[in-house]
Amino acid sequence: MENKLFVYNTLTRKKELFVPIKAPHVGMYVCGPTVYGDAHLGHARPAITFDLIFRYLRHLGYKVRYVRNITDVGHLENDADEGEDKIAKKARLEQLEPMEVVQYFTDRYHTAMDKLNVLKPSIEPRASGHIIEQIAMVKKIMNAGMGYESKGSVYFDVEKYNKTNNYGILSGRVVEDLLSNTRELEGQDEKRNSFDFALWKKAQPEHIMRWPSDWSDGFPGWHLECSAMSTKYLGDQFDIHGGGMDLLFPHHESEIAQSTVANHKTPAKYWLHNNMITINGQKMGKSLGNFIQLDEFFAGDHAALEKAYSPMTVRFFILQAHYRSPLDFSNEALLASEKGLQRLMKSIATIEKLVPSNSSTADVSALQAKCYEAMNDDFNSPILIAHLFDGSRIINSAFDKKESLTADDIGLLRNMMHSFVFDILGLLPETDPQEGNKVISNLMEIILDLRLEARTNKDWATSDRLRDALVKAGICIKDTKDGATWEVE
């Protein structure tokens, strides 16, 4: 199909026509989670955002290699680069091996992502499995004269780099300002400048996660893994680098600096950043302690939640906002998403019941064009969803005989709704497993037959008694024109 996809590039702060470096191949790298805790709502945003992008690029016919890493080493407790490794700290507290903690939370992350119908990336590399590549990269940077060793640790010389390059090209930071604005922190004496970042850190004796190197037994700096792994799997230059806006500086800025020095090329053509999810107007984050875990949403098990919200409700909630806008959590907003999603899904089921007419009163192909237009405009899922609701209205009206559709248009509409809702937005119909239970549906048929008999005899007392009893049993009866239906509450 004709390429009209525009993406907002943080590097240029503009929407740009998406032209892959080597079509039809697309390389995409996204910063994944640090696995030292359960995934919360905030983690769902980049996962779903880049899942949407992954799905849409594939839909357009691109062959996408999507790399999303697991960070299992290198994140330090504070910027002084003196803190203990997050994974190691958790391990000591829990009396577990670090790799045991990593495995546990990685598995749980995967389970949560599966529930959200987030497709698995093509490659999911772990930082701990790429120590050799990271050491090699440090050496390249040292050979280029942009790194220096200090007490067994290696730091990136930001000031020197900035003389021939622009440290701030992505974030808009100015090195001179950084100098005057960086706070005094402990352990800065090893560095030439406070804004220099660690490429390699010497491990303290009690530090469990450590690897040998020319400089010391230690571990790689936390920006390095993404540079090393993106280079390894996508090459010196690739198409898309994604992540949360909070990683823009210093993480992504430093990645650009490292890769530029090591590979003599700027790593990614397009930098895409998703915005934050807020709660009461504040970023939902681990450090603030105001996060709600995904499992808590699914179980309704959190003080801030009035009820449980299904994975698809959470997914739809996120997709109803544009990925670059902040999204505020509230029960009201979740409830609205839940109802809206039901409406959308029910209309898709209704397509199968439509009776074709000789002519159409709705322009389905124009609607489909609008859907593509929305997605081509920087993956504007809320606009897409608005158009899909337009499709729902057409379907429902046609079912009510207020609109008419030809057999061709019904097919087109079915195809359009399925491909955008299921394939691109990645939403799934959520049927209650009980409803698919053969024994229960047989039982319900018997009960509804009895009730119909009572209703035919105008025996409202019996009819209502059955209905009330079923409600108490957790089953809701709906009387429609075409007879009664039921669903589990």
Added chain:
RNA sequence: GGUUUCGUGGCCGAGUGGUUAGGCAGCGGUCUGCAAAACCGUCUACAGCGGUUCGAAUCCGCUCGAAACCUCCA
């Protein structure tokens, strides 16, 4: 303080110069023995002040307010 960005109706959330966003809630209606559900229709807006323009929610300036980043966080 610096960098980046934002302020839209009861709630969430699109939209960047003139033309309906959409969802939820509310209201009206259809259906129904009743109820619920479902469906259809529909009202309320663009932080404040000034400027540019024939015309601004949309561009510019100022004021007020908010957020992210500058320390680990998606």
